[in-house]
Amino acid sequence: MTNGCPPLFILCAPRSFTSLLAAMLGQHPEAYGVPELNLFVEDTLQEMVGAMTDVYAIQLHGLLRTVAELYAGEQTIDAIDMAHRWIVKRIDMTTGEIYKELCRRVAPLRIVDKSPANSATLRRLERISQAFPDACYLHLIRHPFDMSKSLMNLQGGQIMATLTNSIDHSQGYEVLDPQILWYRLNRTVCDFLATVSDRQQMKLRGEDLLNDPKQYLQLICQWLGWSWHDSAYEAMLHPDDSVYARFGPFGAQLGNDPNFLKSPIFKQRHVSTGSLLGALPWRPDNQGFFPHVIELANSFGYE
Template sequence: MSLSCDPVSESDGAGAEPVFLLAPARSYSTVAVAMLSGHPDVYGFPETLVFTAATVGELIGERAEWARFPLRLSGLWRAVADLHEGGQDDDAVARARTWLADRAEWSTKRLMDHLIDLVRPRVSLEKSPDTSSDDAMLARCMTAYPRARFLHLVRHPVTNQRSLHDHWRPAGRFRSEQALVAEAAAFWYRSHQRIIEALAPLPPEQWMRVRAEDLLTEPRVWLPRILSWLRLDSEPRLVERMLLTEHWRFAGTGRSDDLLGGDPKFLRSPALRPVPAPGPVVFDPSWGLDDEICDRMTTLAHSLGY
């Protein structure tokens, strides 16, 4: 099947009121999207990275950040293939990549509008941790969709730090372990501060904050609360369906085992699992974090409910 969907114009209002999940990396955001996608009225995208660039050409081009790590774009390829063809086999993904290349001049907002329009009347839910990692990227998202709803997902700073260390260390991008630890701490702190400041001017009904540990440990309590905020049906049979995260259309990594679009560990084993309850905000002394960043992170963590 060819990708012959009609383009969406910049001015036709496509994409009204999507939902964007905002969270730094290693915050259980992939699990959260897989869970929420179990509702029949929600379409949960994999990570599309759309707000990391202004145009499709900039997003997928040879000079893009992802040129060295092209599989990071596979979430976008999967979304295009799934919405255009109803599947994500290798041929559909290849056609999706060609379709995107043929629309290099499109703005990334136009691309997102197009995808959201194909999802209607379901609610579009997208999360890309990169969106909240940079002022310009988050501003691009919120400027493009000023009436969107935003789900702020938070995770305990200590467990987030451990996960970031394990995730970043194999890449070898830091000159020392001390540099990695310092950058991970700054990343958690700055990302949440950025999200908090961006959401502050919005009406309270336009955003919601949830601790990831609560959502994953007590989903039958927290899913109805999120669904109520989204004004969606939350009857028990639907909530039970949402616990089957392995049924998310983007669970797994494809026949070739190289399609991503979220946390690789979860995608390869996408069943819902409980997580340890958050403990006190006490940082491992062996990390060598200075007192100032520890104090800032502790204060912020307390404000987030830890």
């Protein structure tokens, strides 16, 4: 039995334009953009569901919405109830087996997945590689200043930083600092991609994409072997046409960045970047970026 086309995984830190890019790519006629599936956080579906309780329960919303849409053709309260039963029926399967079933469901289209949780540990990325040896990986990067500032300004962003242990103890006291999360996730992605064939990976700065979408969307399509024509480009300029580019029904409202779900329309604009120098506004002690953060950012072309 075929497992469908190997997926495209967008690897990233949060607040890195991932929701927008994934939805844009998902509108290509050869792609199927999904919400955050988060399947590879554990080995089995039972372990995954068990881990997604309390504050982590929203991490299941993307899978519920996807199953509802693919198997019921709609995202309603009744369809979400069906999705829960679908999960229970498959609870003993591995998350890789579940993902392959979804790939078969959308075939011949190719799934585009941007779950930031995938990039949290090497073990999760290795699960992807084991399930899909031919998968492609787009490492999407944002300047550490802008990513960190965006996270700290996001409603619930400080809670996210706390839950991901983005706390600096180096000064003898605790400071919540999202640059720790930026470095940890991007470093993990780089370490993983060092084990992956060059043809299966691509690095992209989110600011470059937003400043010149036509050039960089064409580069991505060429890399993936997707067709490139005016109608495909026009479709990708409308991420708001995705069936997932809005809030879902009760019990599965999210599955994506709430800000994106509120306003999923792409508006081309010039995006500038912050500086790697100077004091950071979210720190009360006037400290700047750590040297290792600056070094990694420099390697991505940031100043």
